[in-house]
Amino acid sequence: MTTPPSTPRLALVTCADFPELHPEDAPLIPALAERDIAAEAVIWDDEQVDWSVYDMAVIRSTWDYSSRRLQFIEWARSVPRLVNPPNVVRWNSDKHYLQALEDHGLAVVQTTWLEPGRGYDKRALHNRFPAREDFVIKPAISAGSVGAGRYTATDANSRRYAIEHAMRLLAEGHSVMVQRYMPKVDLHGEIALVYFHGTYSHAMKKEAALTDVGEVAVQDGADVETVERYKATPAEIEAGQAALAFARARIPGRSLSSRPLAYARVDMVPAGDGEPVLMEMELVDPRLHLSVGRRSLDRFADSLAAELRMGPDAANIDLA
Structure with a gap:
């Protein structure tokens, strides 16, 4: 069946290991179809892809890029309309961003x-x-x-x-x-909070990834997260939003006047005094665990539909 000319086309960007998307993201295709958006899985480094035919491309399971980061950034810059955009990809794909956040007073793991x-x-x-x-x-x-x-x-x-x-x-x-190493990760796990356009959607608790002292993790990491639904506290939700606000103001090309990112995941753990400490901020290709949050699939699909309607954000540029 052909797509009507007026139907927006959206690329859900993945990698060769998940050519049909990761199973968590596959339900996005029918969810977007319900919103009159034709979405399909597209492999980011497939040289045969013409990205200009898509009204928007959304980074999802591109979990093989870390060993080819510069190539991935160049690819991101070549896509006409990418979510989340190239300047965010550049900034967030190197964890030195944590130092920038700590320098401005955010509670970050030492x-x-x-x-x-x-x-x-x-x-x-x-x-x-x-x-x-x-x-x-x-x-x-x-x-x-x-x-x-x-x-x-x-x-x-x-x-x-x-x-x-x-x-x-x-x-x-x-x-x-x-x-x-934050000891409370062993006791309580790591907390991950998901936001769509800056609005809190759902949260999960992740088991500690490094349970054995002296063992170096070699697995992909994309398929081994063990999570359960978690009810985030108001303090945790606020801490996640504060971290995203810090990022909006400090990513090159962005500011607090630019609109919030279409999706984001903020990982944190309680410190000894119980206050949440930022472990990581996932803005490129986070696992969102949509099955964990009630109606979170609909919220993500609505977020992407809204991003299409709003058009390009003036901040979605790459200055480097």
Whole structure:
């Protein structure tokens, strides 16, 4: 059956591992059809695709891009109308954005940054690791928890493995994050809140990804999240909205006067005093776990339909 000429065409962007979309996103196609939008799965690096035939492209399960980030950014810049847009892709695909948020006063998990080319020796790395409790080593550009390892500061062998892990990542050209491990992740899990155009939709609780000390995560990360429905507190919802407001004001090309992003996921965990601390902000291709939130599929479809109606946002540009 052919699509009527007046029907908007929307590309749901995926990767070769999920050519028909991830099962969580597949119901978007009939949901958008109910809103008179013809949506289809399209692989981001398929050179045969003519992106100009689509009224809008929405990044979904592009979970293979982290090893080809610059190629992915160039692709994003080539798509006529992309959601979320190229400047957001550039900013959010490198976790250095956490430093920018912390510099402006947001509560972010404590992080030390190690940059390649600095010539760190083992003693220099040792001195940059926490003296107490567990900590995490991971690359600044990665998919999910891939390449991350958890270590114990007071165990000599664990500390040695952490040094080896960091040196290996640095030698491969990665910026390295050294983060304090948040103990409440083991007790309560990590909280993820989803927002559509800045409005809270639903939340989930995720099991800890790094349960074993000394083990480096090597799996894709896209298919291993174990979640359950979670009722977010007003303080958590407000903290997520504050984080998104910080981002809107600081992503190049955006400001508080630009409209909120069509979709966003904010991951956080309670600190010792119970206040939520930002772990990560997923603005490129987050798993939204639409099956967890009541009517969240409809809310996402409505958000995309509204994005189509509103037309391009003047802030959706790439300045680099």
